Amino acid sequence: MYHLYSHNDLDGIGCGIVARLAFGDQLEVRYNSVMGLDYQIEKYFERVNEKSKAEDVLLITDLSINEENAKRLDEYVNTGGKARLIDHHKTAVHFNQHSWGFVKLSDEDNRLTSATSLLYEYLTQQGLMEPSSALGEFVELVRQYDTWEWDQNNNVRAKQLNDLFFMLSIDDFEERMTKRIQSKSQFEFDDFEKKLLEMEDDKIERYIRRKNREIVQTFIGDYCAGIVHAESYHSELGNELGKGNPHLDYIAILNMGGKKISFRTIHDHVDVSAVAGEFGGGGHAKASGCSMGKEAFQLFVEKVFPIEPLRLDAFRNQFNLKGSVGGCLYESRQQERFFIYKGDQAEWIVEKSGQTIKETSSFEEAEAFIKRQHSAWLVRDDVFVEFLKKQVKKDKID
Numbered sequence: 580m581y582h583l584y585s586h587n588d589l590d591g592i593g594c595g596i597v598a599r600l601a602f603g604d605q606l607e608v609r610y611n612s613v614m615g616l617d618y619q620i621e622k623y624f625e626r627v628n629e630k631s632k633a634e635d636v637l638l639i640t641d642l643s644i645n646e647e648n649a650k651r652l653d654e655y656v657n658t659g660g661k662a663r664l665i666d667h668h669k670t671a672v673h674f675n676q677h678s679w680g681f682v683k684l685s686d687e688d689n690r691l692t693s694a695t696s697l698l699y700e701y702l703t704q705q706g707l708m709e710p711s712s713a714l715g716e717f718v719e720l721v722r723q724y725d726t727w728e729w730d731q732n733n734n735v736r737a738k739q740l741n742d743l744f745f746m747l748s749i750d751d752f753e754e755r756m757t758k759r760i761q762s763k764s765q766f767e768f769d770d771f772e773k774k775l776l777e778m779e780d781d782k783i784e785r786y787i788r789r790k791n792r793e794i795v796q797t798f799i800g801d802y803c804a805g806i807v808h809a810e811s812y813h814s815e816l817g818n819e820l821g822k823g824n825p826h827l828d829y830i831a832i833l834n835m836g837g838k839k840i841s842f843r844t845i846h847d848h849v850d851v852s853a854v855a856g857e858f859g860g861g862g863h864a865k866a867s868g869c870s871m872g873k874e875a876f877q878l879f880v881e882k883v884f885p886i887e888p889l890r891l892d893a894f895r896n897q898f899n900l901k902g903s904v905g906g907c908l909y910e911s912r913q914q915e916r917f918f919i920y921k922g923d924q925a926e927w928i929v930e931k932s933g934q935t936i937k938e939t940s941s942f943e944e945a946e947a948f949i950k951r952q953h954s955a956w957l958v959r960d961d962v963f964v965e966f967l968k969k970q971v972k973k974d975k976i977d
């Protein structure tokens with residue numbers, strides 16, 4: 580019997596699907612959380628006897644084991660057991676010292692690997708399964724999703740595969756994908772799945788629009804943060820809210836039930852792993868997270884609770900348009916008016932009540948300045964026209 584212990588995310592289940600296609604009924608799979616694996620591996624070693632040891636192959640994918648289990652695995656393999664730990668995480672590289680370790684961060688073409696792509700490579704190279712084009716496509720989608728390469732390549736199908744994975748149960752997903760890959764020469768979503776994905780896309784879009792009206796802005800340390808409460812779709816929210824509000828350094832997404840904060844940024848000058856690090860968390864430069872401790876709660880929840888959400892820029896205007904050389908008008912909650920226009924020297928000038936308060940080299944900088952300092956928004960055409968009329972009158976009197 581083949582025993583596969585894998586992660587419970589898309590890449591981990593991808594391993595289960597590849598192994599199922601290779602071994603069929605001869606495979607038992609257990610999916611685990613990062614924290615849950617070691618207990619299961621320990622239990623496996625408790626169960627194993629001389630007879631099962633002769634027949635078993637133990638596979639661990641997309642997860643690391645602790646020191647005690649590494650020792651047990653050494654002992655198991657040294658006394659005739661067959662096992663492989665296949666992973667692509669930097670933190671697992673030391674397992675390559677052991678005969679059972681197979682850890683690779685990138686492949687021959689210098690592309691980042693995933694556990695699914697490594698297992699597929701391993702089983703085909705060992706002659707334990709035949710490569711197929713449908714399976715190859717599926718594996719590549721998983722790899723692109725897991726390494727986030729899909730984002731640069733704009734490979735929407737990779738993201739859709741993960742969306743589908745979240746909409747279905749693990750069993751349902753595994754069965755569907757296994758059958759699909761077996762019966763088709765190319766990997767495709769069926770009509771039912773396409774409909775599901777379409778509905779999910781619409782749902783996410785509406786959710787993001789609603790959350791965009793709930794963003795609260797404040798300075799935390801040196802950074803201008805956008806704060807929003809949300810339980811799901813953190814990646815999508817971070818990306819869309821970040822792009823829609825480029826004056827914000829990062830978006831903090833609070834999950835009160837889970838007592839967690841996710842940080843996302845679209846900017847290269849911000850490292851949100853350092854932001855999360857200040858509160859005992861960590862992650863990547865553009866996506867990170869931390870638990871909501873007392874200090875984080877005070878800064879991100881308590882202190883900002885009285886702040887009104889950001890007002891949206893007027894979006895149906897014909898006259899008051901962002902970046903107009905002749906000028907565009909913004910307003911703050913304190914009813915201050917900000918006028919941004921292009922000066923004679925190609926500089927952009929910000930005026931408040933007729934006084935120049937800032938000069939910048941681009942419109943975007945000027946806008947970011949008033950949005951960061953004053954939480955201002957682009958006013959509607961009617962307000963703009965009134966403003967211009969008064970200007971004309973004033974000019975005449977002057």
Ligand SMILES: [Mn+2]
Nearest residue numbers: 590641694725
């Ligand atoms: Mn992975």
